[in-house]
Amino acid sequence: VREFDMGLMIITHDLAVVADLADRIVVMRHGEVVETGVTQTLLHNMQHPYTKMLFAASNHQVTLPEPPAPSPLLEVKGAVRDYPLPRKNLFAKPEHFRAVKDVSFTLYRGERLGLVGESGCGKSTLTRAILGLEPLQSGEICLDGMAITTTQNPEIRRRMQVVFQDPFGSFNPRHRVDRLITEPFYTLTDPPKGTARSDLIAETLRAVGLQPEDSQKYVHQFSGGQRQRIAIARALITRPELILFDEAVSALDVSVRAQILDLLVELCEAYGLSYLFISHDLSVVRTITDRCLVMQKGEIVEAAATEEIFANPKHPYTRALIAAAPQLPELDQGAA
Structure with a gap:
């Protein structure tokens, strides 16, 4: 921008990004500008309640329960x-790109484990392998001692579920919510039927902060945050032991994100869940996980308790990730 003397408008829900990059901030709500000003001046002297709420939500902290014994x-x-890889010519030796390189780790019952790294580091490939959607060339992935393969048995499907990033593209818009959240039943050998099915749908919707009558609505009738609650309900309905959250809050605005993070903690306590939280957002991972894995170029380069990773990173890549993450300014007492 400076080199070419350009103007730049950043449209985002991430206050840390604009605090780091923008000279001025315009805060909008319901189609109206509610506050505007020079970035540092505005952030240190917020006047409108909505601006203060956004800042508080961006700094939202959850209280994680103590994990059980490993x-x-x-x-x-x-x-x-x-x-x-494509052959360079007809007689060339076949070549391969190694997306995941000799990765080993253990996730314990009741644990909330984070997996962070830049785009292209292998997080999504590893996630698909854990779900049994990608074959491994070597190594093994086991859930409670049962090997996970691309031809999974129904028991593994029941005990492990996933929540994807996009709450708008994760559902068939032609189906009602009750049909959508019971999709995992198709993988079960003996799914609940009749009253048991209806009761389970109602209980699961209540658990994620929705109402039983929402089961008869279509997804276009819900906001982005509500759709992600439906996605969580779909993952929860088989009462799994492990849920993989693949960038599950990155598409949400900060106030809704804070609510979803609180919900995840509540569900962990209520249902004894473990989860693997895959994200590039270090602030969210720091808030919502007990332990963290750092991935670079297909390898796990650091693994430790989350607070230890952030307070005392050992690997140069981890230090670079933390240094590059946008940070909100620290405010004087009472500024927010």
């Missing part, structure tokens, strides 16, 4: 995933 649930042992 008992392995998910074990990844020497996982390797290769993709074939």
Whole structure:
């Protein structure tokens, strides 16, 4: 921008990004500008309640319960995933790109484990392998001692679910909510029927902060945050032991994100869940996980308790990630 003497407008719900990059901020709500000013002046002297709420939500902290005694649930042992590269010519030797390189870690029962790294580091490939959607070239992934393969048994499908990033593209818009959240039943050998099915739908919707009557609505009738609650309900309805959250809050605005993070903690306590939280947002991972894995170029380069990772990172890549993450300014007492 400086080099070419350009103007730049950043449209985002991430206050840390604008605090780091913008000279001025315009805060909008319901189609109206509610506050505007020079970035640092506005952030240190917020006047409108909505601006203060946005700032508080961006700094939202959750209280995680103490995890139980370590008992392995998910074990990844020497996982390797290769993709074939196009041949340079007809007689060239086949070459491969190694997306996941000898990755090993254990996720324990009741634990909230974070997986962070830049785009292209192998997070999504590893996630698909854990879900049994990608074959491994070597290594093994086990859920409670049962090997996960691309031809999974129904028991693994029931005990492990996933919530994806996009709350708008995760559902078939032609189906009502009751049909959408019971999609995991198709993987079960003996799914609940009749009254048991209806009761389970109602209980699950209540658990994620929705109402039983919402089961008869279509997804276009819900906001983005509500749709992500529906996605969580779909993952929860089989009462799994492990849920994978793949960038599950990155598409939400900060106030809704704070509510979803609180919900995840409540569900962990209520249902004894473990989860693997995959994200590039370090502030969210720091808030919502007990332990963290840092991935670079297909390898786990650091693994430790989350607070230890952020307070005393050992690997140069981890230090670079933390240094590059946008930060909100610290305010004087009472400024917010």
